[in-house]
Amino acid sequence: MSHVFPRHSKLNPPTAIAGEGCYLIDSNGKRYLDGSGGAAVSCLGHSDAEVTAAIKAQLDKLAFAHSGFFTSEPAEALADLLIEHAPGQLNRVYFVSGGSEATESAIKLARQYWVEKGEPQRGRLIARKQSYHGNTIGALSAGGNAWRRAQFGPLLLDVSHIDPCYEYRLRQDGETAEEYGLRAANALEDEILRVGPETVMAFMAEPVVGATVGALEPAPGYFRRIREICDTYGVLLILDEVMCGMGRTGTFFACEQDGIAPDIACIAKGLGAGYQPIGAMLCTSDVYDTIANGSGFFQHGHTYIGHPVAAAGGLAVVSAILNRGLLPRVREQGDKLQERLSDRFGQHPHVGDLRGRGLFRGIELVENRETREPFDPSLGIAGKIKKAGFEAGLVFYPMSGTIDGKRGDHILLAPPFIINDDQLDELTDKVETAISTVI
Numbered sequence: 001m002s003h004v005f006p007r008h009s010k011l012n013p014p015t016a017i018a019g020e021g022c023y024l025i026d027s028n029g030k031r032y033l034d035g036s037g038g039a040a041v042s043c044l045g046h047s048d049a050e051v052t053a054a055i056k057a058q059l060d061k062l063a064f065a066h067s068g069f070f071t072s073e074p075a076e077a078l079a080d081l082l083i084e085h086a087p088g089q090l091n092r093v094y095f096v097s098g099g100s101e102a103t104e105s106a107i108k109l110a111r112q113y114w115v116e117k118g119e120p121q122r123g124r125l126i127a128r129k130q131s132y133h134g135n136t137i138g139a140l141s142a143g144g145n146a147w148r149r150a151q152f153g154p155l156l157l158d159v160s161h162i163d164p165c166y167e168y169r170l171r172q173d174g175e176t177a178e179e180y181g182l183r184a185a186n187a188l189e190d191e192i193l194r195v196g197p198e199t200v201m202a203f204m205a206e207p208v209v210g211a212t213v214g215a216l217e218p219a220p221g222y223f224r225r226i227r228e229i230c231d232t233y234g235v236l237l238i239l240d241e242v243m244c245g246m247g248r249t250g251t252f253f254a255c256e257q258d259g260i261a262p263d264i265a266c267i268a269k270g271l272g273a274g275y276q277p278i279g280a281m282l283c284t285s286d287v288y289d290t291i292a293n294g295s296g297f298f299q300h301g302h303t304y305i306g307h308p309v310a311a312a313g314g315l316a317v318v319s320a321i322l323n324r325g326l327l328p329r330v331r332e333q334g335d336k337l338q339e340r341l342s343d344r345f346g347q348h349p350h351v352g353d354l355r356g357r358g359l360f361r362g363i364e365l366v367e368n369r370e371t372r373e374p375f376d377p378s379l380g381i382a383g384k385i386k387k388a389g390f391e392a393g394l395v396f397y398p399m400s401g402t403i404d405g406k407r408g409d410h411i412l413l414a415p416p417f418i419i420n421d422d423q424l425d426e427l428t429d430k431v432e433t434a435i436s437t438v439i
Contacts (some may be wrong), residue, residue: 001122019046022423024245024395030038033415035389035396035427040210040243040360040414043270044320051316058312067306074311082282085252089284094298095306099268100134102279102352103204106238106264107138108300110202113236113287116294122201126160126191126235130405132212133204133240133266137225142204145212146405160195162187164209165218168353168364169372169403181219189229197247202236202264203229208256210243213402214362214410215355223258236263236287242279243360246270247321248414250331250358257357263287270321276313277304322419326417333419334358340428350439359419363411364402365439373409378403381438382409389434396431 006013010280014026022045023373024032034042044051058074065072072296079093094109096102107125114122127133129144140149141157144164163170163184171180192200207223209216230237244254248270255265264287268279291298304310321327338354338361345351345363352366365382367375375381382398389396402408415427 012197021045021047021407022308022419030227030393032390032393032395033423033426033430035394035430036412036414037269037416038274038395039269039397040248040412041269041272041274043247043326043417044273044275044369045315045416045418046274048273048275048320050320051273051313054316055275055309055313058309062308064304065081065308066303068301072306072311073310074308074315076307078311078315078318081315081322082267082280085322086261086265086282087253087256089286090261090282091285092283092288094281095311096268096279096281097277097304097307097310098242098279099266100136100139101302102138102242102266102268102281103133103142103238103240103274104136105281105300106204106240106266107142108279109264109283109287109291110238111238112299113290114201116290119198121198124160124195124199125157125202125204126162126188126195126200127160127204128164130164130166130212130216130402131161131204131206131209131240134242140346145401147401158296160191162191164213164216165222166213166216167219168355170360171219178220181222182225184219184221185225185227185229188226189233192229192233197233197235200233200235201371202238204238204240206242206244207258208244208249208357208360210360211399211412212398214412215357215360215366215414216362217355217357218258223255223260227260230263238262238264238266240266242268243414246318246325247330247417248358248360249356250327252327252332254357255422269414271314271317273313273317275317276307276310278307278310278314289408310400321417330358330417333417333424334361336421337361337413337415337424337427340424344428344432345435348435350435358412359413359415359417364412365409365411365435374403376405382411382437385409385411385434388437389430392433392437394427394430394434396434424434 018025131144133143272278353364382400397412
């Protein structure tokens with residue numbers, strides 16, 4: 001009997017004992033193609049020799065030094081490298097242990113920023129429906145994933161949620177993509193005016209929405225208008241790139257493709273590539289200096305922030321992404337994956353939309369392609385497809401509740417950046433096997 005508290009008490013998962021490139025291997029010797037990097041984590045694949053060597057070397061020198069007393073060489077070097085490649089005016093890095101801690105830190109930093117600016121009435125956060133920002137109370141409050149939020153409702157903060165930029169579902173007949181993007185973005189201004197601009201501290205969004213909707217990219221011009229609205233009303237823009245950042249969409253930061261930069265950014269997952277638990281919150285000089293020249297103390301913290309071994313692992317991962325030509329590779333292999341998905345599923349009667357950027361791709365499943373009617377939620381399509389894919393030797397990320405938290409199903413694909421052409425074929429074949437087994 002296991003004493004591990006599992007994610008699901010009615011499942012008995014196999015034991016993973018090894019990783020090799022794009023594959024995971026269980027104790028029976030079965031190989032699984034890692035088609036989603038777990039949850040868009042394993043961007044370098046498994047058993048990368050340079051990353052593991054960097055972690056071992058750091059352990060030989062220093063395992064831990066509390067950031068209340070010390071900084072460390074790998075933390076300083078990783079922060080320098082991130083800022084060197086960060087968009088806009090991002091200038092400071094606050095290290096944490098994962099995505100939820102990064103978004104929680106961002107929310108609290110936004111609040112303290114306004115308190116120290118002498119505007120304590122600014123305490124409202126605006127985010128979007130059908131989003132996911134993590135599982136701590138603050139992060140879950142910001143997220144718009146109805147299923148994850150449901151039972152914790154009484155504990156959650158009062159956060160405004162506007163409609164997502166969801167062109168497949170919300171763009172009107174006769175409306176161009178640009179017109180829709182503008183209309184979707186203007187919902188933020190409407191909400192700011194409704195609650196009072198003087199009360200709003202920040203707007204939080206994923207540049208490309210991950211788990212909840214499945215690689216949902218914004219309509220053209222959407223984020224440029226969002227940035228303009230935030231600037232008009234003095235609202236901080238927080239971009240959650242925990243899943244879509246660190247090269248996943250083909251640029252180091254996903255927001256680069258939309259021509260904007262945030263005031264605060266959140267990264268994780270691909271930052272450590274699964275080799276160490278690490279995330280980070282980045283902020284501009286203006287945000288940092290407001291705290292530094294005020295109280296001088298960000299009233300927040302965790303035991304393992306800036307952990308030297310985690311930072312050494314992150315430094316090796318980011319160096320690999322930047323120095324091995326992996327960003328153009330993500331774009332190239334992402335285009336090839338999209339071509340394969342279009343060839344196989346472009347006219348599939350139960351595939352409504354194929355979307356995404358780079359090696360971050362989503363497949364929205366429907367009962368009727370013409371009407372876009374989703375499957376009845378009681379059928380549990382996503383869960384069954386996940387099981388069928390796993391039996392076929394594929395790890396990937398199907399999820400239900402795509403449309404509104406209850407209706408709709410999608411598949412999220414986020415394979416390692418090192419995936420080759422034959423493995424793209426294998427991935428496509430096994431996705432098709434999973435879909436055809438269930439539907």
